[in-house]
Amino acid sequence: MFWNSIVELDLCIGLLLLILYGLLSLRNGHVSLGHIRFVCQAWLVLITPLEVQDIALCVLTVVLLQSFHSFEALLFLLLAYIGQLYMMHSCNLVSFYVCLEAQTLCVVVLCGLLARGASTSFSVEAALKFLLLSAMVSGMALFWFSAMYQRTGSLDMVGQETFWILLVMLFKLGVAPMHMWSVDLYGSVPKSLLLYLSTAPKLSLFTFWAASWHHDFSVGVFILFSMLIGSIGAYGQPALRSLFAYSTINEIGLMLLAVETAGFHTLYQHLGIYIITQLLLWNLTDKRLFALCAVSLAGLPPFAGFFGKAWIFWHAMSVQAFSLLLAALFCTLLSLVYYLRVIRLFWTAPVHTAASFAGAPNQTTLTSACAVALAFAPVMLVKPFII
């Protein structure tokens, strides 16, 4: 943990012990999960250093933590948060590896654990796929790091051939040639974990990329792959989750385009809009609002998603990455098809059918906050265009 004084470290460790004690005595009944969750969130806030990206991750995790209701979830999410925190600030190959693995393994275990009823086998299968693929990629990365250590005697990230870091990160993000786990995983985890999966690792990985690591390689191939697969792969999908898994792959491709050409500020803007959209998407009970979120994701004006994409395209244009930009525009058009399908299905379907989203009352504040943010975001985002 990061600390500024020994007293603060004492407080943090004390709170951690309190959390553990609370979790272990849940069975008694005089401690409620809500209280422990609150203490967890307070602890998260306390241990975060005062930099913007850490605060962003902290706020995100605090918000996401609200939707988890089980003992293991809280524990593993706290551990994952520590891993992410350290990873964002690591400048050593080994520390990067350890923190990434800590975060990944927590998420894997949660995926396998948090299943409900009939979807247990699907969750376990998806978690197994994720674990095996991730273990393979991380193993190869570890081999590469040790080979580099043998060759150069240092473990710094600067001035090394860092291709494997790129591969590991892109795998965890769900970028296209290595995206196979994400479709299964998105389809079978419970909604709260889905929210976590689609937002927090991406935020932490992109923050790490922006802050601590300078890449020498062009990710153009990955951009093209992601966008094409994300656009076309969703065409035949019957399940909403897998459709949005492919849309996530498309969006990740777009964010990689932002990193490649347009600069990190555009990336953060689009990522912020994307996170808010995801939070809104999976928390809604009203079908028509879901359709509006899909419109925002598709990048249609006047919603905020358009401005995120437009900003990225603009900066890509000014850097003159014309072929990538052309591919991105083409894939936006292709992905519009399945977004239109979602919009049509969710707008005109009768509101009182059986397929309603569950778990509404906990999320009303979150939903309304996100809806407001998404509605007002265009006003704030159009400013760079105006002035």
Added chain:
Amino acid sequence: MFITLLLLAFALSLVFVPESQAYVVRTYALVATLLTMWAVTWLWWTFDASGHGLQMLVILGRSHIAFGIDGVALSLMLLTSVLFPICMLLLRSVAGFMTFILLEVLILGALCVLDLLGFYILFEASLILLFLLIGRAPYGSLEAAYKIVLYTMAGSLVLLPTLFMIYSECGTTNVLYMTCASNHQTVLGWGLLAVLAVKIPLMPVHLWLPEAHVAAPTAGSVLLAGVLLKLGGIGFLRFMLPVVPEFCVSVFPLVATLCLVSFLFSTLSTLRQIDLKKIVAYSSIAHMSLVTLAIFSQSEFSVYSSSFMMIAHGLISPALFMIVGILYDRAHTKFILYFSGLGASMPIGSTLFFLFTLGNLAFPLFPNFIAEILCLVSIFAVHELLAYVFCVCQVLGAAYGFWAFNRVVHGMPRGPSDVTRTEFNSVLPLLIGTVWLGLKPMA
């Protein structure tokens, strides 16, 4: 300008409130659109017709979003606000009213915005509403809905990077200041041409129009034909001619060819159609290709003639669509072979159909005649052979017009009941406008 948008936003919120009483929503919507019409008429009254510049300028703060109207935009706004109450009379569901009021906000905004990015945003935002309108479940066609959105979106995604290029060149996308774009005329011109050619349909990218018109409800077809095609026209006039004039001149041969080809193709395709709405839709393509040609000829009369043609077409085509809608209400089919001998059982309907068909083929005493003469004059000043060919081909318009009329009205009577008073009253404004403009065309 603010008046109209605020009125509509108010109307939109009104539509939200009463959810259980459909007729209340209908009254509110009608009142809202009538208020808008009143406001736009007031704008027309205070417009100084002798001025050459843009008027009613509203510039928001230090931003470069600006709204303003010139003569073309004013006449189109008037047309829009006259058409919308008629549409309100034709709608039946709450969702329909909400969609149409939102569309009115967007279209009126798009007609008076002077900022290319604002035009793009408003223009695109209407697409998703059109998708929902055309793709609605029992009567619409999903294929047609996809086509309209994807065609227009493809064009506008080509516009988007050119928009950014303009912004980085000139520091603004406000058309008042955008005359510095002389370096990249070709690219900018192609970008603008791509999206506007889809919207005001020119030949290769016109395929969305017949399907969209057939699949839309009557009010939707009225809107599409009357207003949305003119968005392309005003895009050309306001954004393309001032910003990339050399490109317009250099691309004139291509555009002229496309216009001629689309005119011939659509007119000749109409002869084979068996769906009444498709006949009217194809005739819309033909008229708008004449408008485009007049715009690109950039001669002395071009702006005036093309805007007058847009108004005239905007009166006749919606009227024709409404008559087809009346027939559809009776028979629940648009199959032309089903209707015959309507002259016996629907005398008023047949008269209206006759009058508007005459208007469609630019018969004298109708505004289309004057508009067409002016358009041909403006083309003739630039390219005599093309104008001559167009003159000759106009007769094909008569061919399909009279043949459709013949098949529907004459022959053995099959007897749908005649036009009711409500329906007649909803067509009446268009009839009045047509007759008035035909006899006394003015600015």
